[in-house]
Amino acid sequence: TQLLEQSPQFLSIQEGENLTVYCNSSSVFSSLQWYRQEPGEGPVLLVTVVTGGEVKKLKRLTFQFGDARKDSSLHITAAQPGDTGLYLCAGEGSNDYKLSFGAGTTVTVRA
Amino acid sequence: GAGVSQSPRYKVTKRGQDVALRCDPISGHVSLYWYRQALGQGPEFLTYFNYEAQQDKSGLPNDRFSAERPEGSISTLTIQRTEQRDSAMYRCASSLALVGTEAFFGQGTRLTVV
Numbered sequence: 001t002q003l004l005e006q007s008p009q010f011l012s013i014q015e016g017e018n019l020t021v022y023c024n025s026s027s028v029f030s031s032l033q034w035y036r037q038e039p040g041e042g043p044v045l046l047v048t049v050v051t052g053g054e055v056k057k058l059k060r061l062t063f064q065f066g067d068a069r070k071d072s073s074l075h076i077t078a079a080q081p082g083d084t085g086l087y088l089c090a091g092e093g094s095n096d097y098k099l100s101f102g103a104g105t106t107v108t109v110r111a
Numbered sequence: 112g113a114g115v116s117q118s119p120r121y122k123v124t125k126r127g128q129d130v131a132l133r134c135d136p137i138s139g140h141v142s143l144y145w146y147r148q149a150l151g152q153g154p155e156f157l158t159y160f161n162y163e164a165q166q167d168k169s170g171l172p173n174d175r176f177s178a179e180r181p182e183g184s185i186s187t188l189t190i191q192r193t194e195q196r197d198s199a200m201y202r203c204a205s206s207l208a209l210v211g212t213e214a215f216f217g218q219g220t221r222l223t224v225v
Contacts, residue, residue, distance in 0.1 A: 042202060042219060088153045092211065099214055
């Protein structure tokens with residue numbers, strides 16, 4: 001059983017379209033991190049959100065942390081083929097530094 | 112070193128043999144994590160350490176799996192009496208153990224039990 005539920009599991013869109021990935025949990029986290037992983041590589045951090053309600057932007061990527069610090073979303077505007085990859089959310093425990101990952105969302109952007 | 116180093120990169124072993132997977136974290140990183148990852152899935156938590164203390168081992172599948180980090184640096188994940196179902200990518204990560212700090216991952220060890 002995953003502590004963090006990600007949806008959807010797979011997402012295939014055309015270049016130029018927008019997409020949103022969701023990460024939900026019943027647990028409260030001290031931080032929520034988003035990673036991107038390419039085939040054959042380890043996950044690489046995209047962003048960390050710490051404050052409830054926080055919104056962070058990274059070029060065409062927008063990350064939001066829920067007010068209760070239990071959920072998060074990742075929105076990509078005008079997706080490009082280079083955005084293709086496995087997107088992972090990870091929650092940092094509120095009482096420790098344990099980092100738990102969701103099952104991931106595989107995003108494919110077609111040219 | 113510059114990054115998290117795992118060895119070996121690939122390990123093929125016969126069923127019933129013991130294996131030891133090594134992780135050398137980034138120098139100065141307090142937290143060290145072990146995960147198991149299936150293809151196309153997120154990393155599944157196994158265990159983690161702060162310094163030499165094992166903080167949580169709730170993700171270890173059974174008592175054939177154990178991990179240690181005796182001097183608070185290099186860690187070893189040991190699997191005894193391997194079974195085919197143990198075949199997977201095993202990943203190690205380390206971090207500074209401050210709220211919100213990044214976990215840096217190694218390249219992983221691909222374990223195949225035949």
